[in-house]
Amino acid sequence: MPTKIGFIGLGNMGGGMAPNLVKAGFEVRVFDLSAEALQRAVEAGCSAAGSAAAAVQGAECVISMLPNGAIVESLYIDAEPALLDHIGAGALVIDCSTVAAASSRRLAAEAQKRGINAIDAPVSGGVAAAAAATLAFMCGGSETACEAARPILSAMGSNVFRAGDSGAGQVAKICNNMLLAVHMIGTAEALQLGVDHGLDPAVLSDIMLKSSGCNWSLEKYNPYPGVMASVPASREYQGGFMVNLMKKDLGLALEAALRSQSYTPMGALAQSLYGLHSQAGGSDNGELDFSSIQRLFSKPSTGES
Amino acid sequence: MPTKIGFIGLGNMGGGMAPNLVKAGFEVRVFDLSAEALQRAVEAGCSAAGSAAAAVQGAECVISMLPNGAIVESLYIDAEPALLDHIGAGALVIDCSTVAAASSRRLAAEAQKRGINAIDAPVSGGVAAAAAATLAFMCGGSETACEAARPILSAMGSNVFRAGDSGAGQVAKICNNMLLAVHMIGTAEALQLGVDHGLDPAVLSDIMLKSSGCNWSLEKYNPYPGVMASVPASREYQGGFMVNLMKKDLGLALEAALRSQSYTPMGALAQSLYGLHSQAGGSDNGELDFSSIQRLFSKPSTGES
Amino acid sequence: MPTKIGFIGLGNMGGGMAPNLVKAGFEVRVFDLSAEALQRAVEAGCSAAGSAAAAVQGAECVISMLPNGAIVESLYIDAEPALLDHIGAGALVIDCSTVAAASSRRLAAEAQKRGINAIDAPVSGGVAAAAAATLAFMCGGSETACEAARPILSAMGSNVFRAGDSGAGQVAKICNNMLLAVHMIGTAEALQLGVDHGLDPAVLSDIMLKSSGCNWSLEKYNPYPGVMASVPASREYQGGFMVNLMKKDLGLALEAALRSQSYTPMGALAQSLYGLHSQAGGSDNGELDFSSIQRLFSKPSTGES
């Protein structure tokens, strides 16, 4: 098992993940453009590198958590020199960023040319799960590479899935998140419809939880204020998984559907509704939690039934 | 607890429910227009009545399971003489039909004029659940009336919920089924998108089951052929909950939303998609199971990713 | 040709229509609950009646312009005494209100029992067209009755269409307005998409006007601020045809579609979008013109292309 890890990208997610590797006994050298983020990682036991190239020097495994595919492709491949040229042959690259499957495949192919195995391993679960090491990883790559990644990913999460070959992790992620968006909006609509007809949202939630309407949004993340104690809906949609991030994932899903000529009318409508929500008043420019879509449906006064 | 029950309506659902009351020790007198259905009920231990009026004569509790609100209102109220006029004061009427909340409220109000308590108690679960006494009942009526109904309904189902006052059972039912339709279609879209990008639908299902995409359709009723052994998708969508019944429930949901000026874009799109599906080739005129919506999205050949 | 007309309902529309009958030489006796509205009609040459019954007494033709079907049915049929009982046999009733086709058919049937011909004649065109006598009337009733109505309606409008038998005028009206809503939203989306990619909305409008995208919204009622001089979009969406009225018509369209099991996915989405728009910030509680739907799509800053 590799013990020397280079870790690039210490944002909200990466900043929570890297320390969990330290706790599990790995030697972790990190890099981020933010000095502050670097400092926090050092306090958690990582060692700081002065550049991405320095962070990966001599690492048996390189992990990255970056904002989008353009940055991933630029950093690893198109920059001069490319980060891949600083990584030793035989090393394992695990890119945890959520990007298009095509970007992941390009990275894997470029890595392979240099004798490096690269897998895509986007995550499910938010900032809290990153800190608590309870993320789920959806991996795309060869069975061997994914198995090699498993003990490392297990230090940062509770589930490690292999979805298929290179890029499949990204596909699984966007399928999952598109479905999540669909049932979150469906849940918000159903709760509002019930409330508009005089039902108590908590009672209706209880009934649907034990019936065929049951879904993750209803069970773990009820969007109606006051129904569940510890979810964003009960703290004015602060924290959680931002509308803007859901928008990004829905955009990747639609892009993938366009490419494969798959038709996803509910997914496309979800993308439009999240987009309109992010532009309207109730989402704080898309910075509130994605369950705030409930606000799109709420009314000043209820109708008759 | 009432022991003499009059039971009206022995279709696919009612025909399975009445025998479970006999098994639980109730004395059940049944009526249906079909002699064959009556005969089956008699074989299961019910006694047959020659008319609806005769079935409810002297009953402490009357249960009905009828196809739609027009029939419910006609039978109980508008026929001459009205069935309500044959039911004794103090009796409990439990209407298990899925109808508009307004119909349920009218029935309750008319019953009350005659000293009769009537509740709405539409069910969740299909023909198999009716036979196995594992239905869920969503009740609308006073707490007293719903509590009085509980031991009787418990003989036919595993869950008895009180959603609120008269009509609330109907509202809960349509909210639940609208949400079910939304996540079923969302699940079908997500699975097809994954398959079109080369993923194995069983692997993708496993991943989403353990992630935030999880929902009842995925867990209990996977719409992709071959993923789950004992569901309609694996027997060419035979049996189960017919597209036409889902269409009816979605129609009731939209009607309710129009009345309360609630906006349910995903629910409305689900209603259109189920409607178009019922008209297109792949649903056998709407008689296949509702998970056959998967066929709307399937393609002759998969695209690139 | 009838010369004595009873006119009920002097709101924004009816208040503009009745004076045009006077100008054309008819003798018009009016009634409205508002004394102020009555007074304005008297100033325009109508004579005021103290009740609806008094207004129709001895009239050869009765015209009504009322807010909804519940009021129409209540006034003409269900009130005691019913207004129909005050109208002489052989008279012609022209109901210009926009109501469900079923309401129009009930009115026609009840009228016929009393030897009265009643047609539905909902209008297209707003407050300005009512005042200018340029409304379009969509009539439902026998050919004879519609022909009898033609010279009277021609005094108030520039187009009189017979759509078919009783109720057909209502159906034509909602089909037209549903289509109007669809192409208004489509136009708003297309203009915004162009603007977001750097196009001048006036140039893009010009191109589409001469191409296959051409439609009434683009030609007569451009929703993008500043493109056309004399439309609501260029006066902050004041005046015109209110979002709330479009919502009402879309509700009638969906109700009709539910009844006939017709599927109208674009119409249903238009209804949801107008509903959400009426609840969101940019429509002044639905009191702005319906072209204000453009605001739903506008962005603080434009993206790249």
Next chain:
Amino acid sequence: MPTKIGFIGLGNMGGGMAPNLVKAGFEVRVFDLSAEALQRAVEAGCSAAGSAAAAVQGAECVISMLPNGAIVESLYIDAEPALLDHIGAGALVIDCSTVAAASSRRLAAEAQKRGINAIDAPVSGGVAAAAAATLAFMCGGSETACEAARPILSAMGSNVFRAGDSGAGQVAKICNNMLLAVHMIGTAEALQLGVDHGLDPAVLSDIMLKSSGCNWSLEKYNPYPGVMASVPASREYQGGFMVNLMKKDLGLALEAALRSQSYTPMGALAQSLYGLHSQAGGSDNGELDFSSIQRLFSKPSTGES
């Protein structure tokens, strides 16, 4: 004005366009991979070249009409040698293909490096318009370049618009076609709704043509069989503008919307409906005319109203 034109791509569209240049007095040298297409062009007065490079040799103006952006970019830029390297400095390139705006911009930029002006000029109008020289051209490029192109394009069409700078022609085209798809589907829904309520589709069409529902689909291209004599709907949707081509344009529109973070719920739904229609039975694998979307809404038997 240039007189020597090189013309690449003689498919259904290009094959109709090139002869019109000859008629207008231009000297036209053509190339296509199909010997048959070349032969037809020669019969119409063009001279055949043995390669694309040969066709453009010495041309003052190069016109191309190709199936998609990948082919355009490959031919002009990425092939070795690139076609641009065979075109003389100072020449004008007019690409009439419908491609992403980004492809057009790349072509323009690469051309400029070689002293060549390239504009995008996608067309509106189908095969018949190409043959009849009544196409509309939507141009993107500098005012000078677009003015230089005008007399040439005028030989092949009746309208030449400048939408803006490079790529703007493509944007105008997809905005227009997205709007066209939206009002075509809206028209089909409205006509079916009317028919399902007993209206004659020709009568309803007449009414809406003179009312606010009016649009190009209704006026020039009625999708209901039998209403208009000379449109695809009246010859079982043969000929016209194929479903598959509309799908391609809607795909480009959605891709553009994703890029600019514009939200087009009606456009996205239109894309899904055309996609599902192309997969279902009624479109002959997408080869029927796009007004065949009417079939998606038609029913075996009409409902009540």
